[in-house]
Amino acid sequence: MDTGAPGQESTPFDGWVAARGPALLKLAYTLTGNAADAEDVVQEALARALPRWERISRVDNVDAYVRRMVVNAHTSWWRRFRRREAPVELVREQVVVAEAVPPDERARLWRACQRLPEAQRTAIVLRYYEQLEYAEIAELTGVREGSVRSRVSRGLSALREAMGEADE
Incomplete structure (x- = not known):
């Protein structure tokens, strides 16, 4: 990956999208709930990235930068279209899930995640699906780390309650 040092060639956009596009789609799928x-x-985020790619490809962490663009695009999309949001009946199995969890429990957990407020669901997805630290989530979402911790905590409490595990 490009270090961003002056004089070095930037990463070609098409090659980067081919390599990282599936991960961006998985992130967006967990945020939106449908393919x-x-x-x-993802298309909106990449359309915004393309004209700025020469500059973006030289940042220290291109993946984090574009992931932030996806989160921002999702937030913008959600604000515009939240009234038409509808839960999905079936979750596509392309998302990596621990095999130890039975399919019916996964579906139940997914429905519970979809009922979370947007900010909590985003924080939960970034923390447990993307495996990001609280500081990284705060940077991606543009809120304080304490707010991220609060959103994750409240989201987990709501999920535990929905799953009947309030005592754990």
Whole structure:
């Protein structure tokens, strides 16, 4: 990956998208809840990245920068279209899930995640699906680390309650 040092060639956009596009789609899918909306969010983020790619490809962490663009695109999309948001009946199995969890429990957990407020769901997805630290999530979402911790904590409490595990 490019270090961003002056004089070095930047990473070609098409090659970067080919390599990182599937991970961006998975992130967007977990944020939006369905494949069509996830594709729209990623397309919007990449359409914004392309004209700025020469500069973006030279930042220290291109993946984090574009991941932030996807989160921002999702937030913008959600604000515009939140009234038409609808839960999905079936979750596509492309998302990596621990095999120890039975399929019916995964589906139940997914429905509970979709009922979380947007900010909590985003924080939960970035923390546990993307495996990001609280500081990274705060930077990506543009809120304080304490707010991220609060959103994750409240989201986990809501999920535990929905799953009938309030005592754990």
